[in-house]
Amino acid sequence: MTDIAAGVQRRESRIVRTLKGLALIRESVVGMIGLALVLFWVAMAAFANQIAPFPPNATLYPLAAPGEFVEGMGTFWLGTDHIGRDILSRIIHGSRQVLLYAPLATLCAYLVGIPMGLAAGYRRGATDGVLSFISNVILSFPVLVLYIIIIATIGASGANIVVAVTFASAPGIFRIVRGLVLDLRNREYVFAAETRGETPWRIMLVEILPNARGPLIVDACLRLGYVIITIGVLGFLGLGLPPPDPDWGGMINETRQMAMSFPHMTVFPGIAISSLVLGFNLLADGLREVSLRD
Amino acid sequence: MLIFMVRRFGTMVLTMVVVSLLLFLLLEINIGSVAIKVLGPYSSEEQRNIWLEANGYFEPFYIRYFSWLGNFITGDFGDSIRFKVPVGEILWPRLANTGILGLATMLVVIPLSLVLGVLAGMKEGSNLDRGISVGSIVTTSIPEFASAPLLSAIFVFYLDWLPGTSSMASGFSLVQLVLPAMVLVLYDFGYVTRMTRASMAEVMMTHYIRTAVLKGLPYKTVITRHALRNALIAPFTVIMLQINWLLSGVIVVEFFFAYKGFGALLLEASLTKDIFMIEACAMVAVFVAVATQTIADVGYTYLNPRIRFA
């Protein structure tokens, strides 16, 4: 076998291994339900154009009740809103926004939080002091208020939401990573790496980080759920993505005045977002359960 | 103890300074737009400049910051741009309202989630445990802005039991408090329940519980005397931190139910760039955060003899 082939094989096996680890989720009923919910919404987002019965922003027939059939248009399974847009189609298209920005924002938050946590947990001392103080300052402030102020100031757009989420979630990730590292840094294989004179960053990234992946994956699922809620809240407060593109929180905001008389306008988007968040929460729970087993 | 408190107080002051400075900086972006918010979108450029000039907005940033800081220390929080009255006049009543809402929520959340959590954690893996765990995951997955319309639809639209808004326009009314508190409880109890469950389940696995059982103590004694004491240390901290968390939910709920509280005020202030109001609200928030954190730490130390008598 050539070296390259050996290298490739090794790399493949690592990916396969992680996937195999994750595939253990099938042993948890709860986790499987969560996964199904998440995959359901991913499919909705991917094939929104094919699945949605109507264009999301077209004004068709105002105030249709759920299941109402309108001659010449078809059935509005979930009804229409006050200006006549089909709620089902808007929900389906709305999943695209959420499933684009929530993972993106979470990823960015991890990219910031992980190196900070690694550095603080591994080096401790002054590095830890400064980084911990910064994150405590941010965390001592209610996150939502932070979002509102940031978004109200820099304006609502996809990119700004990503920035706001990164800023507000990175400290939480920092704390988790730091805690994990404080534990892992006392393992003998870390001492072994130190006694052979490895550089600190190599120790953090190669020796420590891979062993923290289990709890971090679980945390990422929970955090995704929370970010989805946050994006929804921003939409609900009128700080979400600019209309008319559908956004679940925004849909509730636009119709909340009518919530009492036409509950379907607010209840269905609410169910949509809850089910997606539930999916991630159940997935996290399932992953934690299987990871604790062995 | 004194040293500890002094240190904590120092941290709080430092955090407040940093936060207020950051907020000032953040609001500095696009500062001119404040005039638009105040004078309306149809005001002329000239009018806006006059207003900005008159209110000192052309002074350098640091001068404005320090003059605010000086005033703040002496107890003068400045005037609200939007309400055109001193900040305090608006802030304190609003804060009291939110306090009532928060208290009502916590009064339900704490006993409910402790009981459920302990029941679930007592026998890990039992049907009761599964039910409570899944139930609490489901409720924490429903954000307040989704449950608020849903609960309103049920209790206001279909059942007509409760009022749909909670503005308390004609004085304080307990019925108006029910829906907002219910929404908050629904979202918040799950988290505390799960933390309690985890803590209880962990304690039940320890060797000292095994010792207690094998001493021949009745099961009830094992739970009440040996398990609870240790299992409730962690939830205590969680509950304290939860108070800080509650604020996010409060904003949504107050907004939805038009409840005149601190959250709604903060939201309005942010949207209108009411800078002194924002600063004052932020300082309150930081104070609450650090205070609950301190109580959590002191309580943890007190509850845990291992630390108390180290």
Place this chain on the structure above:
Amino acid sequence: MNTKADYDGPILECRNLSISYFTRAGEIPAVVDFNLTLEQGGSVGLVGESGCGKSTVAMAIMQYMGSNGGIVGGQVIYKGRDLATCSEEELRQLRGNEISMVYQEPMASLNPSITLGKQLMEVPLCHENISEKEAYGRAVQILADVNLPDPERVMASYPHQISGGQQQRVVIAMALLSNPSLLLLDEPTTALDVTVEAGIVELIGDIAKKFNTSMVYISHNLGLILATCDRVNVMYSGVVVENGSVDEVFDHMRHPYTKGLFSCIPLPGTDKMAHPLVPIRGQLPLPHERPPGCYFGPRCDFFQEGRCDKAGERGTIDMRDVDDRPGHVVRCERWNEIDWENYRPEGVTSYPLQAGEEVLSIDNMRKYYELNDNSIAAMISGKRVRYVKANERISFNAHEGETIAIVGESGCGKSTFAKVLMGLETATDGDVVFNGKDVSELPVQQRSPEQVGSMQMVFQNPFDTLNPSHAVGSQLARVIKKFGVESDKHKIEQRVMELLDLVKLPRDFARRRPRQLSGGQKQRVGIARAFAGNPAMVVADEPVSALDVSVQAAITGLLMDIQHTYRTTLLFISHDLSLVRYLADRVVVMYLGQIMEQGTTDEVFAPPYHPYTEALLSAVPIADTSIKKKRIILEGNLPSVMSPPKGCPFNTRCPRKIGSICETEVPPFVEAGPGHVIMCHIPMEELKSVEPVIVQVDKDRPAAE
């Protein structure tokens, strides 16, 4: 409670007991066909390696199997009553009252947030109808009975406020409070230091006499069984392989596993050449991977196809009576065929010392830690900086090819010393000259790759020593590259293979993950890693103490072979004096960060002793009926390194303390011979006249062959 008195059959019987755990992977038969009879006042030992099912048996006797365990066959009979037929309430009456238990980890078994007094008083309050006051009196009395000083203070303390040894005494006191008929002790001393262990073992012996309690004593240490029991069950992989009186089993063992176990544990008394260590090959089978027939088959030198792999009706080989020895049973098909006289297995080779030139020289090294206590309690009390004198006045040197053992109990500064050597910490004062260069203030980052590669370390915990995220081969390759031994990819791979050969592991292990290796195999990889850079010196920090007994000898042997081949200097850190006797050329005895005594192995193991060395030697449990030991039980606790005693560090526990000079003046280093140094005020003449601690007594029969 009259049942306690008027029954005179056997206290406890287990009949064909089989216990399983039910996991997702299926049923795990943890214990198969277990039989035991315990007469009143008797004491029976269960001995075996980790995972052989000892604790499972104890829990089954208690009828407390957790959520996934269950008794799948057989009976536990206590005073004639089948415990399986007892109701939960009846069991509750028995537990803590008639049957009580002492656990392995005293700290974990005591509730951290309830005072010890309350935890003790609970027992009589719940089982007997007495007042709080009486209960208090009883608790104080029993604490005095287990030799705890100042019982009243102990009663008011929380568990973390007393030492590990005291905690275990409290647990024992708790178990004795209701004067039980049966006491189960599950490794009661494993978590303790050897001098503390000696005290607990003595206490257990006294209790058996004083209270006439029957005991089941569980241990992995044959020496402790000898000290405490009159009968013994040797367990292997879920079955009892041999059962008999202690003398029978220790002197006339029949089962190849028992034999192997005795040959692979080091005995400090004998000459190392006369009783070579013989490793048992292979490793323990997992419960669901046991071979058909005899579970020991794959590791047994007498395995015979067609007989040993045929199971009896219980799933394994049946028990046989040893004909002429009543009460001695053995689970081996060939027990009476084996010719032990002419059985000469290959032992671990001991090499005579051929020291070369000086490699390491340490002169008056000190290491103080400055502790910033950030806990809230410390902040509240305002005491935030403390000094820990982890190493004080350390001086010795080491030569090429030499093995130096550093011996001492927990907290004596062994690991700190290793860290200073490796450059993970820098010395506070003094010189550490390695290969001619002072490295005492050179952290590892500032050492040259060559310096780093020539001093490497083998770690203690096999489960921690390899990074679980990387394949074995790539971890070794990294070391080779890092030390600049090779840089070409092919050559690195070649070298990885050589290293695996060196530690006698199959080459395809390079692809494996640490998770797929057993503890011993991981430790072999750890050794390969240490030797990757052709080191001049290897520091081994308790390299075998976390391994199964039957694997320890093999790893020790391997380490010595490699060291001999490369003429490496080996610094062997250990708490196990027996092992040290086998492999060290010189011994350094440490206590509370200071060297008490150093000299060649023979010098240290014979008078003149430092009083601490003497106590240490006397505390080592020895699994040999032909050895007599002087009994020296140390009083008091190991002082904390945070506040070490003034004068001689050992003065708080020293049985030979000569007066106030020990408390005020630091003793001098006195030469007992060239290179044999003792730090004590006692005049050398007096020390020289001390009797040896360990003596071989001539029994009428030869000692264990």
